[in-house]
Amino acid sequence: MSATPTAPATPVTAPAPEWRRLSPRTLLVHCGWLVAPLGSLLLTALATGGRITTGAWFTLGGIGAAFALATLAGLVRWARTEFRVTGENLEVRSGLLTRRLRSVPLRRVRTVDLTASPVHRLLGVTVLRAGTAGSGLRAGELSLEALPVAEAERLRAELLARADLGAATEDPVLARISWRWLRYAPLTFWVVGGVFAAGGSAYRALHEMGIEPWKLGFVRRAFAEFGNGMLWLTVPAALLAVIALGSVGAVVLYVENWWGYRLEWSDAATLRVRRGLLTTRSVTIERARLRGVVLREPLLLRAGGGATVRAVAGGLGNKEENRKRSGLLPPAPRREAVRVAAGTLRAPFPDPGSELTERQDGVRLTAHPRAALRRRRVRGLLYGVLPGTALAAGLGAAFTPVLLHVAWGYAVVAAPVALWLARDAYRSLGHGIAGEHLVLRSGTFSRDTVALRRDAVAAWTFRTSPFTRRAGLVTLTAAVAAGEEAYRVRDLGAGAAPGFAAAATPGILDEFLVRPERGGDPASVT
Numbered sequence: 001m002s003a004t005p006t007a008p009a010t011p012v013t014a015p016a017p018e019w020r021r022l023s024p025r026t027l028l029v030h031c032g033w034l035v036a037p038l039g040s041l042l043l044t045a046l047a048t049g050g051r052i053t054t055g056a057w058f059t060l061g062g063i064g065a066a067f068a069l070a071t072l073a074g075l076v077r078w079a080r081t082e083f084r085v086t087g088e089n090l091e092v093r094s095g096l097l098t099r100r101l102r103s104v105p106l107r108r109v110r111t112v113d114l115t116a117s118p119v120h121r122l123l124g125v126t127v128l129r130a131g132t133a134g135s136g137l138r139a140g141e142l143s144l145e146a147l148p149v150a151e152a153e154r155l156r157a158e159l160l161a162r163a164d165l166g167a168a169t170e171d172p173v174l175a176r177i178s179w180r181w182l183r184y185a186p187l188t189f190w191v192v193g194g195v196f197a198a199g200g201s202a203y204r205a206l207h208e209m210g211i212e213p214w215k216l217g218f219v220r221r222a223f224a225e226f227g228n229g230m231l232w233l234t235v236p237a238a239l240l241a242v243i244a245l246g247s248v249g250a251v252v253l254y255v256e257n258w259w260g261y262r263l264e265w266s267d268a269a270t271l272r273v274r275r276g277l278l279t280t281r282s283v284t285i286e287r288a289r290l291r292g293v294v295l296r297e298p299l300l301l302r303a304g305g306g307a308t309v310r311a312v313a314g315g316l317g318n319k320e321e322n323r324k325r326s327g328l329l330p331p332a333p334r335r336e337a338v339r340v341a342a343g344t345l346r347a348p349f350p351d352p353g354s355e356l357t358e359r360q361d362g363v364r365l366t367a368h369p370r371a372a373l374r375r376r377r378v379r380g381l382l383y384g385v386l387p388g389t390a391l392a393a394g395l396g397a398a399f400t401p402v403l404l405h406v407a408w409g410y411a412v413v414a415a416p417v418a419l420w421l422a423r424d425a426y427r428s429l430g431h432g433i434a435g436e437h438l439v440l441r442s443g444t445f446s447r448d449t450v451a452l453r454r455d456a457v458a459a460w461t462f463r464t465s466p467f468t469r470r471a472g473l474v475t476l477t478a479a480v481a482a483g484e485e486a487y488r489v490r491d492l493g494a495g496a497a498p499g500f501a502a503a504a505t506p507g508i509l510d511e512f513l514v515r516p517e518r519g520g521d522p523a524s525v526t
Helices: 026-047 054-079 118-123 149-159 179-187 193-208 217-228 231-258 299-303 319-325 334-345 355-361 370-398 402-428 466-471 497-504
Strands: 082-085 089-094 100-105 109-116 125-132 141-148 173-176 262-267 270-275 280-286 290-298 306-313 327-333 430-434 437-442 446-453 457-463 473-480 486-493
Touching: 026 054, 026 118, 026 141, 082 149, 089 141, 109 118, 109 149, 118 125, 125 149, 141 149, 173 334, 179 231, 179 299, 179 327, 193 231, 231 327, 280 319, 290 299, 290 334, 299 306, 299 446, 306 334, 327 334, 370 402, 370 466, 370 473, 370 486, 402 437, 430 497, 437 486, 457 497, 466 473, 473 497, 486 497
Parallel strands: none
Antiparallel strands: 082 089, 089 100, 109 125, 109 280, 125 141, 173 262, 262 270, 270 280, 290 306, 290 446, 306 327, 430 437, 437 446, 457 473, 473 486
């Protein structure tokens, strides 16, 4: 009895995933730009009593033609854009005449950001942006416009499914919003800057509608009353009004930006930030791309005992996108900021301002030479006091002696302020090494304490000028493929700089160091 030979088994190949399309509601999202021109036309009609000029009708016709073209372009873009997730890649193909296929390995996806404007939320869709390794430029980012929210959440889970899961922390939630933090909102730039920014936007909008704000009756009357009043009363009153208006605006922006805020480790390898009221944002950062954190203390916020926290991470896009996505904590008490920074690092934050941290880790930043203080004093007087004094004195000599008194008055007031700011900037200078992290601190208008992973530093740059060389100072710049990509140790002693850089990142500078055989300086750079 003989055995019948059998044919070899044919391997079964899994079918390729089907291509998926964006939501058809993408077309409605792209029509959102019509709100501004149509609103301008409506306001113009109201301002002119319903009399729409021939030019306005031409504008309306242009808007209609642009709408038709934009709708057609959006329809073509929607019809010719498809995506899918295979076992190894995220693939997106698009284009009409020239077809473009982009394929990114899932292992390179580092962050996934879901953003929904009020129009997106109204239509039940969101924008998904996937940041890849080395995506410092917009070209390194994949963006899918207007996905249904549920599908976007599933796609984000697919993209992050390759994260190396480990044991979760006991409490993965690092921080939640506390409305007691609202008291820090008025201590931000928007208290004054926001008022002028809003005023400039309103002026441009009125100007585009053909309305000159300075020619409106109530505006002219207000300026006339202001000029005829007692300036010693009206000027402070106007400043108080600006501060009050700015404070209200800052609180509103705080609520809109940080509503529903939640910072958590969604697993052992992924940090997630959720926030936003009208425009919601959900940002995920892979732990492997997290290079450190920045504890930021702007001058007013520092005076109120507050601080913010930002992540230093790769894959967050260009500088503008990095600014939007890297925020980990809104303006909050400094103690809370230090706690969140420590939870993000998964290690005690090397905060030289905390006695507890000093007791645990012995973190004491090294002070910089006194020459750094002299430089800040000279620059403060040279750039902050001298120009204003010289300008007022020159105008006084040319036009009216009153300005001569303004010149010396300005110098008397501004010089102590400049010297105080110089002293504060010098006291903020410091550097050190705390375990696996390099600690840098500087700044007065915004004092930043940066904790960087030492193994994240790719290179060092030593920069001097004729003035710093004479003072024996050098500025070290640590190049990092994340965040702002360069973090500076300003005005460090020239003799101590090479040794500090070599100790912080062993191996990078070894071939450039000249070490004395006996005695002398510890090291110098060739």
